[in-house]
Amino acid sequence: MAGDVPFRATPCELPDADSPLSRLVAVVCSGMATASDMRHLEKLLRDPEAQQAYLAFTRLHAELQWRWRQPADEQPWLGHTRLGSAAPARRMGGFWSRLRGLKWRDVAFTPLRESVRQWLSAAVAFIRQPVTIAMLVSASFLLVALNAAAHLRVQHVESSAAPSCSRGRIVAQISGMHEVKWRYPATAPDPMLGITAETILDLAAGLVELSFTSGAKAIIEGPALVVVNDTTAMQVDVGGVSVRYDRTPDAIDDSTHAKSPGPAEIKPPFIVRTPWAVVRDLGTEFGVAVSKNGPTEVHVFQGLVELDHPEPHGNARRVRLGPGDNVQMDGRGAVRLGVAGRAGRIVRRLPKARDENEPPDWIEAEAEVICLDRFHGNGPLAGATPQDRGGHGMNLWNVTGADWALADGELKAGGGMAMIPFIPEPGVVYRLAVDLQVSTDDWRWGALGFLNDPKTQSFASLPGGCAWMGQRGGHDPERGDNFAFGGPGMIARLASIDDLYGRHNRMVQLDTRGNRWKAKFFADGKEVAWFVFGSSPPSITFVGLEACEGAAVTFDNFRLAVCRPKLNATKW
Amino acid sequence: MPETEDSPAFVVELVANTRRLYVYISTLLPVPGEAEDVFQQTCLALWRKRHLYSPERPFLAWAYGFARNEVLRHMRNARSPLRYLSQDLLEEIASREEAATPVAEEARRTALDACLEQMIATQRALLQRCYQGTESIKDVAVEMRISPAALTMRLQRLRHALVKCIERTVAATEQTT
Numbered sequence: 001m002a003g004d005v006p007f008r009a010t011p012c013e014l015p016d017a018d019s020p021l022s023r024l025v026a027v028v029c030s031g032m033a034t035a036s037d038m039r040h041l042e043k044l045l046r047d048p049e050a051q052q053a054y055l056a057f058t059r060l061h062a063e064l065q066w067r068w069r070q071p072a073d074e075q076p077w078l079g080h081t082r083l084g085s086a087a088p089a090r091r092m093g094g095f096w097s098r099l100r101g102l103k104w105r106d107v108a109f110t111p112l113r114e115s116v117r118q119w120l121s122a123a124v125a126f127i128r129q130p131v132t133i134a135m136l137v138s139a140s141f142l143l144v145a146l147n148a149a150a151h152l153r154v155q156h157v158e159s160s161a162a163p164s165c166s167r168g169r170i171v172a173q174i175s176g177m178h179e180v181k182w183r184y185p186a187t188a189p190d191p192m193l194g195i196t197a198e199t200i201l202d203l204a205a206g207l208v209e210l211s212f213t214s215g216a217k218a219i220i221e222g223p224a225l226v227v228v229n230d231t232t233a234m235q236v237d238v239g240g241v242s243v244r245y246d247r248t249p250d251a252i253d254d255s256t257h258a259k260s261p262g263p264a265e266i267k268p269p270f271i272v273r274t275p276w277a278v279v280r281d282l283g284t285e286f287g288v289a290v291s292k293n294g295p296t297e298v299h300v301f302q303g304l305v306e307l308d309h310p311e312p313h314g315n316a317r318r319v320r321l322g323p324g325d326n327v328q329m330d331g332r333g334a335v336r337l338g339v340a341g342r343a344g345r346i347v348r349r350l351p352k353a354r355d356e357n358e359p360p361d362w363i364e365a366e367a368e369v370i371c372l373d374r375f376h377g378n379g380p381l382a383g384a385t386p387q388d389r390g391g392h393g394m395n396l397w398n399v400t401g402a403d404w405a406l407a408d409g410e411l412k413a414g415g416g417m418a419m420i421p422f423i424p425e426p427g428v429v430y431r432l433a434v435d436l437q438v439s440t441d442d443w444r445w446g447a448l449g450f451l452n453d454p455k456t457q458s459f460a461s462l463p464g465g466c467a468w469m470g471q472r473g474g475h476d477p478e479r480g481d482n483f484a485f486g487g488p489g490m491i492a493r494l495a496s497i498d499d500l501y502g503r504h505n506r507m508v509q510l511d512t513r514g515n516r517w518k519a520k521f522f523a524d525g526k527e528v529a530w531f532v533f534g535s536s537p538p539s540i541t542f543v544g545l546e547a548c549e550g551a552a553v554t555f556d557n558f559r560l561a562v563c564r565p566k567l568n569a570t571k572w
Numbered sequence: 573m574p575e576t577e578d579s580p581a582f583v584v585e586l587v588a589n590t591r592r593l594y595v596y597i598s599t600l601l602p603v604p605g606e607a608e609d610v611f612q613q614t615c616l617a618l619w620r621k622r623h624l625y626s627p628e629r630p631f632l633a634w635a636y637g638f639a640r641n642e643v644l645r646h647m648r649n650a651r652s653p654l655r656y657l658s659q660d661l662l663e664e665i666a667s668r669e670e671a672a673t674p675v676a677e678e679a680r681r682t683a684l685d686a687c688l689e690q691m692i693a694t695q696r697a698l699l700q701r702c703y704q705g706t707e708s709i710k711d712v713a714v715e716m717r718i719s720p721a722a723l724t725m726r727l728q729r730l731r732h733a734l735v736k737c738i739e740r741t742v743a744a745t746e747q748t749t
Contacts (some may be wrong), residue, residue, distance in 0.1 A: 014739075017732040026728035030709045031604045032720065038656035045661055055599065055668060056735045057728075061597030066591055067606065068703040184719040198694060198720045200726070225726070229694055237729055273692050342688050413669055527659070 016444040022051055025057045040353040094291050139469060150190040170194030171231045172212040176289055176350040180206035181222070203239065209350045210234075216245040216270045216281075221347050222244045234437040242287040242301075242346040245270040269306075277309040277329055286321075287346030295336075301348065340362045345480065361429050361511055361520070362563050369418065370430075371560040376409045379558075385411070386418035398542065400457050411545075411555040412447070415542055417457055419544030420449070422560070426512045429563045432543050433507035433522075435556040438470050442474035445483075446553030449508050452488060464488050467508050467519035467531065473551060474501055484508075484521040486531025497521060505557070512537065582622040586615070586633035592677065593635055599669050600643045600662065606652055606704055614642045633670070640666050679742050682699075685735035699730050 024041045027033045033041075044050045085408055127453045172195040182188035183202040189195060192240040195210065210218045214231040224239020234241070270281035274287050274296045279288055284303020289298045300321045307319050309329050311451035319448060328336045373379030385406055401416015411418075424430060434448045447459050449468020459465030469484035481499040500523055508521040517537050521529040543560055547553035591740065597614060598607035618625075619637045625634060640663070647655050654662075688696055702712055702723075714722040 013733065014735060017729045022724070022728055022732060025602075025731075026724045029602050029604070030720075030727065031726040031730070032709065032724060033603070033653040035653065035656050038653050041658050042661060045657075045665070051665060051668060056739075057731055058602040059595065059669070059680075059683070060731055060735055060738070061593040061602050062607070063681065064699065064703045065598050065604070065705075066594050066698050069604075069608075069705045169595065186721055189717065198716070200716055200722065202718060203724050225722075227694070235694070237726070252622045275729070562733065 011452060014056065015050075020044065021053060022057075025054060027524060029058070029061045090392055094124075103307075114183040129447075130311055157201060158327055170213070171197050172210045172228055174208060175211040175217070176207075176209035178207040178351050190369060195228050197228065197230055199228045201228065205351055207347055212270075214245075214270070216243060218243045219350060221349055227271070232268050232269040233273070236288055236290045237275065238290050240287065240289040241347045241551075242285070243272060243347045244348075245280060245281045245283060280306040280308070281468045285347070285348065289346060295328045297326065297328045299346070300324065348530075360510065362431065364563075367431070367561045367563045369559065369561045370422075371558070373411075373558045374409065375406055375411045375556060375558070377406075381406070381411075398457065398544075401547070403547070409556070413545070413547035413553045413555070413560070414551065415544045415549040417459075417544055417549050419451060419457070419542040420560075421541060422543040424450075424510060424512050424540050426537070427564075428512055429512040430512070430560065431507055431563070432510070432560050433505060434545060434558045435503060436506050437470060437503040437554040438473035438501070439554070440473035441548070442473050444548045444551035445470040445472045446508060446548065446551060446555065447471070447546045447556075448539075448544070449485075450510060450540045451544065452539050453541070456542075459485070460548075466533075466540055467510050469497070469506055469521045470507055470546075470548075471500065471504060471506060475499060482523070484519075484529045484531070486519055486535060496522050500524070581627045582618075582625050585625075585627075586618060586635075589632050589635060589749045592674070593630060593639060595677075596636060596669060597643060600666055601646065601652070601654060602642075603652055603654060606646065606654070610639070610646045614639045617642060617668075632674075636666075636670050666680050676742075678747060680738055683738040683741035683745070684734070686741055690737065691734070695730055695735050699727065702727055 017548070020040070021044050024037055026046065027037055028041065041054075041156065046055055114541050174189065174195065181204040182202040187200065189199060195201075201224070203224045204228070205218055205222045207222070208220045210220065210228065211542070212218070212231050216232065218234065219242045220226050221240035221242075225237040226239060226241065227235040227237070229235055231275060256273075269283075272279040272281070274290045276290060277296055277298070279286070279298055282304040284305055285301040286303075286305050287299045287301065289296070298305065298321065300323055305321050307321060309319075310318055320325070324530050325337070368446060369379060373381050377379065378384030383406060385404040386397040387404055398419045398421070399416065401413070403414035403416055404418060405412045423467070424458070432448055432450070436446050436448070438444060438446050447465075447468055447470030449459055449465045451457075451459060451464070452466045453461075453464070459468045459470070465485060466487055467485070469482070471482050475481060483495050484497050505522075505523075509520040509522065511518040511520070516535060517533040519531045520527055521531075545555055545558070573694075574634060593614065594607065594611050597611050601607045601610060614635070618635055621638070625631070633684065643666070646652070647657070691699075701707065702709060709723055709727075710720045713720040718722065718726075
């Protein structure tokens, strides 16, 4: 028999959860497969590996059906449990009942019938004994009493657990949305109604801000599939989520928390569950990114979180993460600490909605050009390269790297920076723009923006550029698409802002009106991201361009302009 | 061999292997509701032919033959979407499934218990609710305010996670033994 073969696990290479095979298994197991689906499946299953994966899924499906499925010919005399453990017994009950329906000549059942008859005769003779009757009556009373007690107990539990209204308990509210596209608009949650427990949010694109009744705020970055479990819990199947939770810490072993909270101030932790990790927020701000095919990432912006994740041998492991910590986990339970990834770039604030009555940031007719060079030889560089010209007017160019060249009316660079000293004045709006092209087809980039430290001389260094944006040569699944930074340091990095490659106009707008300066980032005239600085203005001292080492970058139509409109200061 | 002598051994084997037989049929017929009828037809066919069973033979291998015939018969007659799969392919899949050893199956089943335990309660509850078959996927999806397709994919993601967990757990068990 096959059982004599020594045990050997044969793990198969599973397709991605969103692969065609996986999708077809899903529709077959749900009974929603069409003829076209089955023909497609037939083709796929010609591959032995696909067969093995298909079997792994359908075998699991079969096991779950065995455990839980209630057969149609359910027998009323068999017990019913909510855990579904009676399902197999019911299934066999169906078989035995069918067997009873057969004619005796079809099923030679004589021996069993005779045995049952003899057993019944003996049982009747026993029951007729007076002692037996008394015992049976007592037992009946006892059973009735126990059953009634159990029934009352169940009723009590169920009534206390019942929701207050038929729609379910509201646990959160949609408090903001930005360019949202729901995957299934017909079933999208109504922002006017509250979000009830266990609501699924299937977001194709955009940002949704949820305000939980517990006080937590979460921003979901699409595409994402998220379940709102409770007032302090959500589950992220796919996508990015940033969570802010102002919770008085309990049991945090951190001496920096001088204030000892009273019992009334303690709130339960906010929990984010991902497919194979549980993140417990101990009063902080953090981001979680779960990719469809790749790893799950957790990044802590402030405070502390605890992370439970399974190890390869099946045990759960708990780690505590502090500010700036980043953890990456793959599906096999492997953990990499300190890997800067997508979670650190999760959107943490919703873009501010534009008020129709608010005056515009920029009025082109009132703008004044500070510096314009189309690199045809008649601009400030007068046909020279930044390192040769060494500046224009009172402003000397600062150059790093010697790979600058003028050709065909464009400025070309293969690594290095070209900067003009520039100190912004408060109360105005600046726009720095350039047509940018990176000819390599990889992650290398060209950039423009404002720089805060003359010694650093690189946008990417720490501390480096303030308000700068770049464009890559091509899509990079690890580093994301094109990018923008508000302040210095990786923490100021915004999420991937677009996937434009080739030649595009990139523009950084620096708004120095109001107490808090603001940066906006544009691609081909369209706003793609924004950033608000802290209460202290950044110490910007240069504007300029940069070409990443190894890139072949072309710049054209470099322009720095200022607008001093008679506008109200933007409130932030 | 007289019928009266072989029946007890047959019943013992049938009861002992009910789960494996059902899982085998349901693996070949994953469309909900289809495995139930075929399983019962298989049991009846086995009962009718029980006089042919010899306790010296491996019961399951013998029973799989009946089950495979019933599955193929069902696919030819039923309106099941599985009728679009070719018989060759189904037999290939069936042979693969029959090759699984009872020990490996038991290891997977134990691992499934552990993985279900590890699962988040709400995910497990959703899985159980959909597998009970008392509500259609559409009904559950409507109540959850999502599309049936979204629910279907959600269930598949859960299955995907479970299969990965099972494989990991089985591999870990194998290493320790």
